[in-house]
Amino acid sequence: MTHHDSAYILMDAMKLRLVYYPDPILRKPSAPIKEVTKELREAIPQMFDLMYGHRGIGLAGPQAGVPQRVVVANIFGDPKKKEEEKVFINPEILDRGGVMAEEEGCLSLPGLSAKIRRSAWVKVKYRDLDGQAWELQCEGLWAKLFQHEVDHIDGLLMVDKMTAADLKQWRPLLQELEEDHAAKREPARKRTRRVEAAEL
Numbered sequence: 096m097t098h099h100d101s102a103y104i105l106m107d108a109m110k111l112r113l114v115y116y117p118d119p120i121l122r123k124p125s126a127p128i129k130e131v132t133k134e135l136r137e138a139i140p141q142m143f144d145l146m147y148g149h150r151g152i153g154l155a156g157p158q159a160g161v162p163q164r165v166v167v168a169n170i171f172g173d174p175k176k177k178e179e180e181k182v183f184i185n186p187e188i189l190d191r192g193g194v195m196a197e198e199e200g201c202l203s204l205p206g207l208s209a210k211i212r213r214s215a216w217v218k219v220k221y222r223d224l225d226g227q228a229w230e231l232q233c234e235g236l237w238a239k240l241f242q243h244e245v246d247h248i249d250g251l252l253m254v255d256k257m258t259a260a261d262l263k264q265w266r267p268l269l270q271e272l273e274e275d276h277a278a279k280r281e282p283a284r285k286r287t288r289r290v291e292a293a294e295l
């Protein structure tokens with residue numbers, strides 16, 4: 096059985112579902128987490144399953160319908176690499192610098208990819224599931240991931256940061272997603288290509 100198959104079986108049994116653009120859930124800033132409750136602990140493995148099932152490397156609470164400041168990530172996107180699984184509680188960007196504009200994709204915007212202008216490095220602060228506080232500075236893919244996911248918990252999406260030309264180019268896809276949402280169906284269009292290591 097492939098990863099893909101097993102992920103689908105897990106998804107069937109799950110309560111959480113992936114939330115797609117333009118669902119208003121994605122636009123509401125998420126609440127800070129005061130305490131890691133039993134419910135949140137139970138939601139986290141489901142968030143990982145949802146992320147792997149859609150071949151992502153990062154997923155923010157609101158994308159799973161959990162309006163809390165929690166992010167899960169596995170930079171390899173490989174469910175076998177459990178040791179690479181990270182959970183970020185209340186992630187915050189403390190400082191940033193430089194500029195990069197690299198291709199990104201978003202699990203909530205299936206089929207879309209665009210270069211987004213981001214800071215080249217960020218200094219971030221978060222807590223882990225044990226309540227331990229961490230501060231670290233990162234660049235490259237991790238910097239991109241943190242900026243993308245913190246945007247999610249602030250209610251922001253890639254479409255807010257795309258160039259006017261990219262928005263125009265992607266309007267037909269956005270229109271389809273808007274129609275799918277209005278008709279209460281899963282996005283009709285299958286992802287046509289994988290955005291290498293950047294489905295967030």
Ligand code: CO
Pocket residue numbers: 200201202203243247295
């Ligand atoms: Co995203």
